[in-house]
Amino acid sequence: MGAVLEPGERAMTGHSNGGAGVPTVRVDHLRKLYPVGGAFLRAPKSFIHAVDDVSFEVADGESLGLVGESGCGKTTTAKMIVKLIEPTSGSIQVRGGDGEAVDLSTLDGRGTKRFRRSAQMIYQDPYESLNPRRTVLDTIAEPLVVQGLGSFAEREEHVMAIMAQVGLTPVRNYLLRFPHELSGGQRQRVAIARALVLEPNIVVADEPTSMLDVSVRSNIMQLMLDMKERLRATYVYITHDVAVARYMCDRIAVMYLGKIVEMGPTEEVLRDPAHPYTRALISAVPVPDPAYERPRVEIKGGIARPIDPPKRCRFFDRCPLASKACEDNDHPPLTARGSDRLVACYNA
Numbered sequence: 001m002g003a004v005l006e007p008g009e010r011a012m013t014g015h016s017n018g019g020a021g022v023p024t025v026r027v028d029h030l031r032k033l034y035p036v037g038g039a040f041l042r043a044p045k046s047f048i049h050a051v052d053d054v055s056f057e058v059a060d061g062e063s064l065g066l067v068g069e070s071g072c073g074k075t076t077t078a079k080m081i082v083k084l085i086e087p088t089s090g091s092i093q094v095r096g097g098d099g100e101a102v103d104l105s106t107l108d109g110r111g112t113k114r115f116r117r118s119a120q121m122i123y124q125d126p127y128e129s130l131n132p133r134r135t136v137l138d139t140i141a142e143p144l145v146v147q148g149l150g151s152f153a154e155r156e157e158h159v160m161a162i163m164a165q166v167g168l169t170p171v172r173n174y175l176l177r178f179p180h181e182l183s184g185g186q187r188q189r190v191a192i193a194r195a196l197v198l199e200p201n202i203v204v205a206d207e208p209t210s211m212l213d214v215s216v217r218s219n220i221m222q223l224m225l226d227m228k229e230r231l232r233a234t235y236v237y238i239t240h241d242v243a244v245a246r247y248m249c250d251r252i253a254v255m256y257l258g259k260i261v262e263m264g265p266t267e268e269v270l271r272d273p274a275h276p277y278t279r280a281l282i283s284a285v286p287v288p289d290p291a292y293e294r295p296r297v298e299i300k301g302g303i304a305r306p307i308d309p310p311k312r313c314r315f316f317d318r319c320p321l322a323s324k325a326c327e328d329n330d331h332p333p334l335t336a337r338g339s340d341r342l343v344a345c346y347n348a
Contacts (some may be wrong), residue, residue: 023095024202024234025058025081030090032076036307048306050076051087052258055334060095063228063235065249065266067242067281071303072255074238078204081236082121083112094118094202117147119202120195122224125211126187130179136168137175140193147198159197165230166193166223185216192224199231206238221247242285246270254278257306257314259331264341274337274348276319313346321347 032051038044051073058064066074079085081092083104093101094115107115120143123129130139140159144150150158160171166189168174179187188208195203205224209217225248228235237248245252246266253263254277262275273279280297287294299318313319313326325346326332334342 023057023093024060024062025095025236026093026101027057027077027081028055028091028093030054030077030080030092031088032073032080032085033088046308049258049309050306051080052309054090054255054258054260056253056260056263058234058236061232061234062251063237063249065237065239065245065252066255067239067245067252068255069240069281069303071257071306073258074240074255075206077255078121078206078236078238081202082119082204083107083115084121113147116143117198118200119204120198120200122191122195122203122205122208124207126184126191127179127211129191130187132179135176135178136163136182136190139179139190140197143194143198149198159193162193162197165227166190166196167219168193184212185220188212188216188220189223192220192227196227196231196233201231201233202236203228203233204236204238207240209244210239210241217244224248242270242281254281257304257309259314259344260334260342261315261344262342263334264338268338268341274341274343275315275345276321276348277315313344321345323347 030051031053033047034050035044036046036048054073054077056064066077068074076085080087092104094104095101104115134142137156137159140162141155144155144158149155160175163169163171163174168186168189174186179190182190192208208224209220212220221244227233235248237245239245239248249266251264252266252269253260254269254275255261256277262269262273262278269278270282273282276297276299280299283294283297298320300320301318304314304317311330312328313322313331316322316326319326323346329346332344332346334344337343337348
């Protein structure tokens with residue numbers, strides 16, 4: 001594998017200058033607004049607040065889970081971290097190979113191409129994320145071709161090595177297959193191999209097991225954990241499933257309508273959730289015991305519209321703890337609760 005990726009060529013955010021606790025990714029006051037309506041030569045007056053003032057850090061080698069229901073802004077945040085879409089405001093910084101932070105907004109075309117070697121994304125749907133006209137070999141080798149790494153023989157050797165690592169064996173039985181000839185689990189293994197073939201140290205996984213059969217999910221999750229340790233990678237893991245977040249993530253950040261409402265070590269948050277929305281999410285997780293009756297958290301109504309939301313707490317209309325202070329003040333900031341927990345709630 002070293003024939004394709006030399007030690008000095010690895011990712012721009014390499015691990016050589018950091019240690020545990022050093023931020024590999026730092027997100028500050030990130031916002032993404034999408035215009036609604038408007039007309040020719042007239043600026044839109046309304047905006048969808050997909051991501052609104054989100055800040056967090058991911059330490060070197062850590063796995064952070066972004067958890068929440070559909071439409072809360074998880075995937076939009078993920079795409080901004082890998083520079084697939086540009087933020088409306090705020091900044092995303094990654095730690096460079098020299099230990100200095102690099103702001104993604106300052107990268108030109110060449111810098112962005114080099115950044116692609118350090119940050120890759122695994123998509124949710126293995127049926128849609130693979131080109132049906134490309135073989136497994138072509139699909140996994142494409143990042144190496146784009147980056148101009150190695151000869152054809154070296155790329156093929158590298159691809160075969162990563163295929164063996166992700167469990168596509170016997171390797172030569174899969175090299176020339178097309179996506180339609182693979183099962184869902186095999187397709188997702190191809191997608192994982194494609195994302196990891198450059199040996200990135202920032203991997204953003206957007207619900208990579210949600211489209212798979214239950215019998216396959218645990219194998220894919222364990223594979224991703226094994227590859228994380230092998231590559232010493234930093235993960236940002238997107239999921240709506242609290243049980244998956246518990247299995248995959250060191251810390252979780254719970255999102256609701258574009259805001260982070262609670263963040264902290266996974267076990268602490270799940271054992272003692274502080275925000276009423278986090279409690280509601282956890283109460284929805286099924287327990288494999290027919291005799292157990294978990295007390296339900298009563299939340300009201302459905303998810304609100306993200307178009308020009310009022311400045312008050314985003315969860316106000318559904319919150320069982322809502323008070324006059326929640327209505328009269330801006331959305332609560334994330335405040336410390338203990339040494340490692342942050343909660344955005346006036347009444348928690």
